[in-house]
Amino acid sequence: MITYSVALKSLHSFAIDALARRVIVARTETELFTFWRQASEEATCVLLLGSGSNVLFLENYSGTVLLNRITGVKIKEDSEAWHLHVGAGEVWHDLVNTCLEKRMPGLENLALIPGCVGSAPIQNIGAYGVELKKFCEYVDVLQLETGARCRLSGAECEFGYRDSIFKHNLRERHAIVAVGLKLIKAWRPVLHYGELSRLNAGQAIPRQIYDAVCAMRRTKLPDPSQQGNAGSFFKNPVITASAAENFLRRHPDAPHYPQVGGRVKLAAGWLIDRCGFKGYRLGGAALHDKQALVLINAGQATGEDIAALARHIRLQVADRFSVWLEPEVRFIGANGEVDALGVIA
Ligand code: FAD
Ligand code: EPU
Secondary structure: OOOOEEEEHHOOOOOOOOEEEEEEOOOOOOHHHHHHHHHHHHOOOOOOOOOOOOEEEEEEEEEEEEEEEEOOOEEEEOOOOEEEHHHHHHHHHHHHHHHHOOOOOOOOHHHOOOOOOHHHHOOOEEEOOOEEOOOOOEEEEEHHHHHHHHEOHHHHOOEEEEOOOOHHOOOOOOOHHHEEEEOOOOOOOOOOOHHHHHHHOOOHHHHHHHHHHHHHHHHHOOOOOOEHHHHHHHEOOEEEEHHHHHHHOOOOOOOEOOOOOOOOOEOHHHHHHOOOOOOEEEEEEOOOOOOOEEEOOOOOOOHHHHHHHHHHHHHHHHHHHOOOOEEEEEEEEEEEOHHHHHHHH
16 A cells, blocks of 8 residues: 655645655765665656656656755856856756856846756757757766766757657656756847847847846746746647648738748647637636636646646647647656646547
């Protein structure tokens, strides 16, 4: 019989009332390896977690949650760039602040993204026209069964939109333990996204961009400490050029972003919004009233409530626009990660 003894509510941003059998904090690579092996020898499943800002617990978790809290930031510089080696358990937003305080710009568009540095490469975090890929020199990975450590170059991480090798070949039994970032000294502002384009490219300074990004995020996105959520619940759908032509003929006002190779990214938030879902509630789950792409825990939501709302939205969007949304959030069942799309399909 499994004894569930630890509340997970404060360990993930959806704040679902789920329990785990055990939670262990790993502060070094050795601890991470040792704790993972001990739990495996006891034949319990192990879930690695950073800040829990991109997961949905569907039910109680039967195994051990291993929190990666490996810290440390080392900085080297040469004439071209600053090179940072960052422990996977560092908080991403704190790193952005540290860099700005030390006058090492580059990360300002990625301010206020919740989560740990070690989780950032997994979905290649992105916001306001910039993705982690731009800065990632390498990712250090620990093979949890053998304790072997390897370093993947940025190219080897196979970064894509909300995608990387860590969602595919290196999805299981691998822990990211450190991330190497390169911040080029010849800084250039990235101002093409949304309201940032109002800033003057010739005069904008990193702190201004940081402030603008933080202000926009605070206006649009719910604060997880007030309303449980995991940011965008779905990915923005990327459709073929011919499907996009068809779609845009019928919806010429829809926001769309041409991609390399002719495909077109649509705004899932716009699609959901157009179905009239902002503020819609189902059980304990609801859609945020300012950003239709964000599902929230409106109070006492279960993981199943959130999944049921996601299922409903996905069907309605497909019915109206013939576009099928896919979850960005990772779903966790009793014994580990489950196929999120399978759950809501
Ligand atoms: P967790 O949720 O803890 O883990 C995510 C996944 O990675 C899980 O499957 C976990 O098992 C695995 N994992 C965790 N740590 C490791 C490790 N060290 N090694 C291997 N696997 C590991 N994302 C964006 O890209 N852009 C945004 O603008 C954005 N805005 C957000 C706003 C809000 C309000 C919220 C709540 C979320 C937002 N997100 C955004 C999503 C989230 O911030 C990112 O996905 C973040 O990188 C998750 O980090 P985490 O440490 O919380 O990961
Ligand atoms: N829109 C609506 N209604 C809505 C929401 C959005 O019409 O309710 C429209 C907006 O007006 C805009 C377009 O959709 O024209 C895009 O909206 P927004 O700029 O808010 O961005 P998003 O596509 O909803 C993406 C990321 C966010 C990231 C922002 C800023 C994904 C899945 N989401 O959101 O990332 O912060 O851009 O760059 O790519 C996350 O991944 O968790 C996340 C929050």
